[in-house]
Amino acid sequence: MVGRDGDIGTRVGGMHRWRFDDPVLARARALGEAQGGALGRRQAYSLGMPRWLIVREVKQGRWRRVTSQVVAVHCGPMTDDGHRWAAVLSGGPRAVLDGAASLQASGLERFRSPSVRVSVPRGARIRRTRAYDIRQTRRWAAGDVADAPGTPRTRPAVAAVRAGLWARTDKEASLVVTMAVQQSVARVEDVARELLRVRRDKRRLLLHALVNDLLDGVRSLGELDVARELRRRGLPEPSRQHLRRDSRGRYVLDLYWPELGLVVEIDGIHHQWAENVVADALRQNALALAGDTVLRLPLLGLRLAPDEFYDQIARAIADRRPLAA
Template sequence: MERKRHDPRQRRRILGELDGIAARQGGVVSRAQAYATGLTRGELRAQVRARRWQRVWSRSVCVHTGEVSVLGRQWAAVFEGGDRGMLDGESSLVASGLKNYETSVLRVSVPRGVKPLRGVGLDIRRTRRWSADDLVATGVPRTRVPVAAVRAAMWARSDKQASLLLMMPVQQGMTTPEHVGRALLAVRRDRRRELMHAVVDDMLGGVRSVGELDFARECRRRGFPEPDRQVVRRGKDGRYYLDVCWDDFGLVVEIDGIHHSWATSVVPDALRQNEVALGRATVLRLPLLGLRVAADEFFDQVERGLRDGGWCAAA
């Protein structure tokens, strides 16, 4: 039975050291880290019993009793995976700064041979794809963004979500289509491999949203000429981008995602459309919902706009 006790000065030193570690890890330390500072198992249990600290799953403690932070939970999830655990997939993307995306379960990858643990809100899995080369050098242990994006797409619940998880990190400037493509080359077998290659190919061609991706595919299917994407124009207030345009036929299509309904976007969008219209181009607006429930009607309008601009379909 453990009998060791520290004098008050030693105890203050140990607790101060633990506070410093916890400050970098969202208020959480692993049991191994706590014991490495000299804290005994009995002292750790006493802190928890006194309700100064709280357990986080089986291998970590939080050095306060308030709500455990997102960062703290991320660190605790990695500690559950052991010395070689790392956040992976969508959990890694969120930890790297992905915005406007939430996940309720933390995915941790460990090498084969490691016994996965279980916990509410945890998904710890052995994978043959584990590699130390994929680890980000700073912060919470996690896979690099391009690798995380590819794996998140592989593990997604649907093809639509897979496409979104490939494209959002590029859209938010966290990585590039080229880096995602290189990470994808390491995938030899997967049921979504063909889909992921198609998405990356489209991103390399300039697509930056799921709406643009769907639009480009539908244009090809209907035999429309290949449009230009994310074209830069200059207005009185600087540069702006057009989603899709055919300069030769004087047609612009703006694909409206949910962000176009935000108050901060309404005025800039209207000014941009007016500027294009004053340049004698026809501007069509295509909400993402339109791609889901009225695609034929919207693409009939696109075809009419192309024909009015002088395009003739091949016989």
Template sequence: MSRRQLYAAGLTRAELRANVRARRWQLVGRHVVVVHTGPMALDTILWAAQLSGGPRARLDGASSLIAAGLRGFDVDRHRVSVPRGARVFRDPVVDVRQTRRWRTDDLVGGGGPPRTRPEVAAVRGALWARSDRQAALLLTMVVQQGVVPPDRIGQALLQVKRDRRLTFVIDVVTDLLGGVRSLAELDFARECRRRGIPEPTRQVVRRGKDGRYYLDVFWEEWGVVVEVDGIQHALAQEVVADALRHNDVTLDNLTVLRVPVLGFRVAADEFFAQIERALADAGCTELGPAA
């Protein structure tokens, strides 16, 4: 409960202090009291975060997604939003901020602490992330775990008109919506030209013992293939690091590289350095300076 709720129920400040000193209760930050001293469950922690922001506060960003069922994504401090003009309750354990993107229909009703709808929270969490890598990780995990489908995230994204990370988030959401082929055919070729790499053939049909299959990207003259993996088909926590590690091993004796779409978003330089190395090792002399 918040201090305000306890006082409204008739408890005095002296009684609150006495229960805390006697270790029957514990304080969470400056404004919330937990009426036991045992370990706090996740729901308790989320309620404490929301109550710390005041009566109009709601969980937002990654914190709202965690309340909606997201697992495995850690936050330093839970994020709570209040409308512009509301009093901000400063608290060392909770990040309470005013937001101009405040709409009454973004609130999730029902049980649990008040929170922002998952699709809106996913967009905001990505825009507020510490880095592009963290933003892409959050969006991918939300879709993989079924917290909210990518089409609803895309709809919520249409409400954002300006942000320094908006273009990046649009790209990631597009990938999650299934735009992998367009990325392979357009973005990949454009990046090759910009980096001075010969433009490959794309979507090459080959026949194997099990029938036809497609090579996403193929430099036939040098026997180098790049397979582009959609980010919704792998574990987001490991996909980039695992692919880079796998490619390093593969380069010692093969020339088939696997590159996750997420890798283009957060580690493009590292992956294209591996592609250039593969081409050079295969005898390509057409690698030029980056444009």
């Protein structure tokens, strides 16, 4: 039986009734399940579901309301993927995940953002919800949307830059951009290009410096910065780019105090790459077997926790000075 709205149902005792196994309901559940359990009201209407039927499913406890524009096709907890879909569906037809939420949808792991950020164009109608962070942005552009399956979202390089710009602190900004590059969610060269599009922002210079570190294009500058800071703190001057030989050949030490047997290795992003992990470990073990103390200073550490790293260097110098005497 086809109802007045063109919907398939049954007529019992002169009343139009829906069975829970009707084809339209089945299609709606299938679409919602493919979206982490989230189903937009517009999507349901396009499948032929009348408004009253959505209300009935919610009242009877089979579905539940998430926002004014989204229902869950179950009554259990929403998954992260479900929340991301619900956020986009709540934002309207041109809404896309942005920032850290977009990176997470693209595969970023071990990073937790305080909210799901969704961007819509300037002038778009927004139905406010406390559940998700839906905002108009002048940065919205159709060319920034990822051509990828899954939740509508910005391209990873665009998302990485915006996650850095919108982070709560400089530390969080550095962390999310670095993690996106380390986990191969975004290529650092692409992030660098997208960052050039940013003309004004209070965090722009910080991100430029960070991306340069990730590109490993300022390796020598990092060594000069460390040596300058050590001098400012009244610590002895190290030997830079000191050449050493071992049974495997020769290698260069970034900062070395021969009289103290102390080595500080400055690690760029390339030290995290798989092909360098073994070589770095062998080199550090060789130095330890020769009696040297080796401290590692990641360039990211200069951004996030400089005092802690410099305090460790100062302590190592103080502990080993009696040995040199």
